[in-house]
Amino acid sequence: MYVASVYEGPVQDLIDELGKLPGVGPKGAQRIAFHLLSADPADIDRLGAVLERIRDGVQFCAVCGTVADGERCRVCADERRDASMICVVEEPKDVQAIERTREFRGRYHVLGGALDPLSGIGPDQLRIRELLTRLATPDNGVEVTEVILATDPNTEGEATATYLVRMMRDFPGLTVSRLASGLPMGGDLEFADELTLGRALTGRLVLRS
Structure with missing residues (x-):
């Protein structure tokens, strides 16, 4: 059954994307979205910067394979x-x-x-x-x-x-x-x-x- 979007524009887009994350249901996605709407712009900028770093590539330890800041964790x-x-x-x-x-x-x-x-x-x-x-x-x-x-x-x-x-x-x-x-x-x-x-x-x- 088709369910119409409750909100319009980027707010609904944000809710939809957050809802795709594991363990985040529709209500949880909505709460996170409205938290971000009321957050300080500097906090949003930091979050965006971190997401860009993840998108550009996360480094893994050359020895054990876990996430690392350098060649070794x-x-x-x-x-x-x-x-x-x-x-x-x-x-x-x-x-x-x-x-x-x-x-x-x-x-x-x-x-x-x-x-x-x-x-x-x-x-x-x-x-x-x-x-x-x-x-x-x-x-x-x-x-x-x-x-x-x-x-x-x-x-x-x-x-x-x-x-x-x-x-x-x-x-x-x-x-x-x-x-x-x-x-x-x-x-x-x-x-x-x-x-x-x-x-x-x-x-x-x-x-x-």
Whole structure:
């Protein structure tokens, strides 16, 4: 059924575009739009400048693949982090979720998604080859001794974790673990609270050693 636009011109255009964002419904889009209408022009200019920077290209860490300001993200550039431990996640947002727990002092590897054959996402579409290269190449003489699989606890995430375990079985002395119970099946890491995610991280299960 066709629903006529309530507002006219750029206001309705803004509401329509905001409504396309994930997690933003029609009412939420309307609230954001009218908030922006009443905002200070300088705030609007800053928002526009940030959107232009995103449009022109976001930079990703050359090592782990998360969003970065330079060639390396702050985690990979921090020599105090434990290079012998790598936590594998699906998206950059998952890095921030785990960092909030303050339980992990190793480094990360962002796959860029999860295996989903029905959507055309196979191993070649993910940063799996880069992960295997990191495992085979010591970082400043430090070899990776443990990989923590922190893919989402859903069908795609479990399939990805199972595939990665199989791909890493030929690395001698490598321990492969999975986040422990406490995370709900079918959920996403970004929606887990710090306590639940922290307990899951510290109580992770060893899949291979």
